[in-house]
Amino acid sequence: MTAIIIGANGQDGYYLSELLKVNGVTVVGVSKRGDFLRTDITKYEEVAALVKELQPSYIFHLAANSTTRHEVMFENHETICTGTLNILEAVKNYSPASKVFISGSGLQFVNNNQPIKETDPFEARDPYSISRIQSVYAARYFRRLGLKVYVGYFFNHDSPRRTERHMAKKIAEAVKRIAAGSSEKLEIGDSTVIKEWTFAGDVVKGIWQLIQQDLVFEANIGSGKGYSIEEYLSVCFSIIHKDWKDHVILKNDFTPEYKQLVSDASLIFSLGWKPDVSFEQLAEMMINQ
Numbered sequence: 435m436t437a438i439i440i441g442a443n444g445q446d447g448y449y450l451s452e453l454l455k456v457n458g459v460t461v462v463g464v465s466k467r468g469d470f471l472r473t474d475i476t477k478y479e480e481v482a483a484l485v486k487e488l489q490p491s492y493i494f495h496l497a498a499n500s501t502t503r504h505e506v507m508f509e510n511h512e513t514i515c516t517g518t519l520n521i522l523e524a525v526k527n528y529s530p531a532s533k534v535f536i537s538g539s540g541l542q543f544v545n546n547n548q549p550i551k552e553t554d555p556f557e558a559r560d561p562y563s564i565s566r567i568q569s570v571y572a573a574r575y576f577r578r579l580g581l582k583v584y585v586g587y588f589f590n591h592d593s594p595r596r597t598e599r600h601m602a603k604k605i606a607e608a609v610k611r612i613a614a615g616s617s618e619k620l621e622i623g624d625s626t627v628i629k630e631w632t633f634a635g636d637v638v639k640g641i642w643q644l645i646q647q648d649l650v651f652e653a654n655i656g657s658g659k660g661y662s663i664e665e666y667l668s669v670c671f672s673i674i675h676k677d678w679k680d681h682v683i684l685k686n687d688f689t690p691e692y693k694q695l696v697s698d699a700s701l702i703f704s705l706g707w708k709p710d711v712s713f714e715q716l717a718e719m720m721i722n723q
Contacts, residue, residue: 436460436490440475440517441497443468445595446537446588450494450638457642462488465497475517478524485521486528492645494535495521498565501599502541502691507561514565515572522576522583530581533645536573538587540656540695542566549698552587552652560691570652577651584645589656589697592716593634594723601663602631605670606720612681613674620681623688625664629695632657633711633719643707650705657709658699669717 437454439447442463451461463470464484473480475497485493497513499506518536525532542563543554556567573583596603608620640655664678671678711719 436462436488437492437494438462438464438488438490439494439496440464442470444496445593445634446496446638448595449635450641453638453642475520476512478520481520482524482528485524489529490532492533493521496537502560502562504561510562510565515568518569518572522572522581525581526576526579533582535584535586535641535645536569538570538585539566540587540589540697545692545695547694549696551698552654552701585652586641586644586655588637589695590629591632591634591637594720602720605667609670609674609721619683621683621685622663623685624690625667625684626662627690627693628660628662630656630659630697631661631666631713631716632709633716636709636711640702640707643705647705650701653702654697654699655702656697656699658697660694660696661713666717669714670721673718673721
């Protein structure tokens with residue numbers, strides 16, 4: 435069996451690659467960075483040639499610039515929307531038995547500060563959401579043509595492989611520097627925001643669980659448990675035996691994108707998957723690795 439991972443250089447691509455290898459799957463990684471193939475997924479001819487040559491059992495489309503900023507609208511449109519269409523058309527024409535996984539996001543749903551279900555309506559609240567929504571409709575269209583196309587809606591998930599532009603890593607790195615003697619003050623927006631803090635290595639196991647069956651094709655892949663940024667700060671600073679309030683400055687004029695972003699994970703749980711790493715264990719991992 436062969437799998438193509440598009441976006442192999444990210445944290446999800448890394449952990450998914452490791453999981454697939456354990457399960458006897460040969461992995462071909464595609465990315466703009468790192469030691470991977472440079473196939474341009476925005477160009478149909480390149481994607482079609484790769485799919486035609488490899489006839490993969492699985493294709494995982496994980497590539498995206500994970501930000502809601504307007505400035506990357508066209509980049510994400512090309513990567514997420516055009517990339518999805520190119521993958522699905524290539525599979526239809528050259529490898530119709532391939533299973534395709536498309537990553538979605540909890541951000542693309544209407545958010546009423548309640549656990550979000552897969553059946554909740556979409557909301558084009560930012561350019562990132564627009565791209566994600568379009569890719570889901572593309573997946574549903576090609577599913578009508580007979581392809582096995584899965585969508586996993588991701589909620590916040592982290593690992594030591596994150597960069598510091600992500601909150602969990604930003605906090606963890608600051609905590610490590612403070613433990614080493616730094617006198618810096620960490621600036622945080624709204625510490626009351628609640629979101630999930632799932633380990634990325636667990637999330638990719640959810641992807642694998644989803645594509646091993648043919649009854650459910652769209653599912654949230656999240657813990658279903660929400661914790662505030664304040665709670666994460668508290669756990670991280672407790673590891674170095676300090677009070678987070680002595681080292682954090684809160685921005686009073688900061689307006690968050692949401693107050694809560696938490697999944698209803700009952701559907702993916704019904705398929706037999708649940709995360710293994712707890713909130714506290716993730717914090718320890720982020721600090722100690």
